[in-house]
Amino acid sequence: MAGGKETPRQKMIGMMYLVLTALLALNVSVTVLDKFIDINNSLEVSVDAAKEQNGNTLRRIENAVEESGSRPDDVKILDKAKEIRQKTREMVNELATYKETFVKITGDRDENGDLVGKTDYDRVSNYMLPENENNGIALQKELNEYSKYIDQAVGDSAVSFDLLALDANENPRFQNDPNQKGKDWATLEFMGSPTPAALATISDYQNKVMAYESRALDLLARKVGAGDLKFDLIRLVALPESKVVAAGAKYKADLIVAASSSAEDPEMTFNGNEIDVENGNGKIEFTVTPAGSYGEEGTARKTYEATAKLKDSVYREEIEYFVAEPVIQVQSAALSQLYLNCGNELDVLVPALGTSYNPSFSVQGGTSIQGQARGRVTIIPNAPKVTLGVSSGSTKIGNKVFDVRRIPKPDVQVFAGSKPVNLKQGEKATALRVLRVEAIPDDNFKAQLPKDAQYKVTRWTITLARGPRPVGQPIKATSETVNISQLMSNARPGDRLVVQVDQVLRRNFRGNTEEVALGEQVFPITLN
Numbered sequence: 001m002a003g004g005k006e007t008p009r010q011k012m013i014g015m016m017y018l019v020l021t022a023l024l025a026l027n028v029s030v031t032v033l034d035k036f037i038d039i040n041n042s043l044e045v046s047v048d049a050a051k052e053q054n055g056n057t058l059r060r061i062e063n064a065v066e067e068s069g070s071r072p073d074d075v076k077i078l079d080k081a082k083e084i085r086q087k088t089r090e091m092v093n094e095l096a097t098y099k100e101t102f103v104k105i106t107g108d109r110d111e112n113g114d115l116v117g118k119t120d121y122d123r124v125s126n127y128m129l130p131e132n133e134n135n136g137i138a139l140q141k142e143l144n145e146y147s148k149y150i151d152q153a154v155g156d157s158a159v160s161f162d163l164l165a166l167d168a169n170e171n172p173r174f175q176n177d178p179n180q181k182g183k184d185w186a187t188l189e190f191m192g193s194p195t196p197a198a199l200a201t202i203s204d205y206q207n208k209v210m211a212y213e214s215r216a217l218d219l220l221a222r223k224v225g226a227g228d229l230k231f232d233l234i235r236l237v238a239l240p241e242s243k244v245v246a247a248g249a250k251y252k253a254d255l256i257v258a259a260s261s262s263a264e265d266p267e268m269t270f271n272g273n274e275i276d277v278e279n280g281n282g283k284i285e286f287t288v289t290p291a292g293s294y295g296e297e298g299t300a301r302k303t304y305e306a307t308a309k310l311k312d313s314v315y316r317e318e319i320e321y322f323v324a325e326p327v328i329q330v331q332s333a334a335l336s337q338l339y340l341n342c343g344n345e346l347d348v349l350v351p352a353l354g355t356s357y358n359p360s361f362s363v364q365g366g367t368s369i370q371g372q373a374r375g376r377v378t379i380i381p382n383a384p385k386v387t388l389g390v391s392s393g394s395t396k397i398g399n400k401v402f403d404v405r406r407i408p409k410p411d412v413q414v415f416a417g418s419k420p421v422n423l424k425q426g427e428k429a430t431a432l433r434v435l436r437v438e439a440i441p442d443d444n445f446k447a448q449l450p451k452d453a454q455y456k457v458t459r460w461t462i463t464l465a466r467g468p469r470p471v472g473q474p475i476k477a478t479s480e481t482v483n484i485s486q487l488m489s490n491a492r493p494g495d496r497l498v499v500q501v502d503q504v505l506r507r508n509f510r511g512n513t514e515e516v517a518l519g520e521q522v523f524p525i526t527l528n
Contacts, residue, residue, distance in 0.1 A: 034118075043200060046210075080220060115196065117195045129187055130184060143209075233279070282308070291323045299322040300322065340382070343452060343508065366383065414436070414525070427525055432488055435481075459476070466492070493528055504516040
């Protein structure tokens, strides 16, 4: 059928209409009938939109005839277009009259505007079918006469407009269907049809009539030049070798004149798929996938196919682009090594992706915690090596491999007041009253992971010894600072204070504690 092109909306509504029509053969619920009401409303919206579009086409024809000096042949075409508009208006209005009649004979509408006869399956059928009031024959005749009129009015041997209202034996959809064999058009469309379905059927034919008019007016427009594409939007476009140029390098670009039409946007595709077009500009957007291999400059050549259809001409071009190898940059205190069972915070960046960088991470040899800042991730290794996988959106960027170090043991020191005790020369017995012990983390470890480098001595023993024997009761300490005045009251020069560290705990970035295996930690202090 050579009817006008249907919009995606019309195609969708038509498909829904066919599905709901098939459901009428079943014992359908009121919900399905309500869907027919929705379909009818959508079809009516499409009819209104088509009226406006076809009116714009007629105005294009009028403008083209006027611009060409109103030549007699062009004026005849304009008159024919106006005649088609009038015939179409009459046909659409006649169909609207049938819908009004359907509503009236099934009980009209209630105070809320709802159909009273929504579930009536008989009255429309009686009104339209041949064995009853037989109004369907009259409507079928009018629709087919309209089809013939449009076909003759266009007068183009290369284009034909098929009859709109076909009996089953003439309709390709039903020719081989034994259940529909021999049925006339009205029986096919309205037998046993509830009121909402009958209204949607008529609205569907209104859309078909508008599609015929649209196609006819477009064909006439081409005959007077209104269908010619006129380039009235001219602009300069620079096509640079690269939009990013380093200081000191040369910028090179081709400057071209680009022209487009404000009257009509071309149809454009990207790799065979239609794309949105705004003011003559096709909008291409896609996620670039990593290349299998890159050249010496770190780029790989790729291409895509673009087309633009302007009226009857299709322009096709293979367009190249270059994929830059994404470089994963990791910022931390140590770029190549992580610490075992610690929260190693990393900032993982891929500068080549710019603002489109939307990272997600996977880890082999450990676990990870995604940070709130973009690219921030905390890695907790549990193996000698960790592989960090970096993706952006759904595209894998690459991997980064890290060696894993064991946590360095802290240095335990004993203090007399604020100064470390002198283990070589000893301390004066009369001066020692308070001892303090600390587990001091490795400087590099503390600088990189301060949240994991939190140590505390939780158990230690202080013994006063004279020769091989202890003097008094040893002090069992659980805090890092201890007053030893009572123990030192029995001290003599030549005695020894023996400090033994029994337990050191480390608090990690999660706030959990674990015991540190330090081995024997004994500090003998000679008393002078």
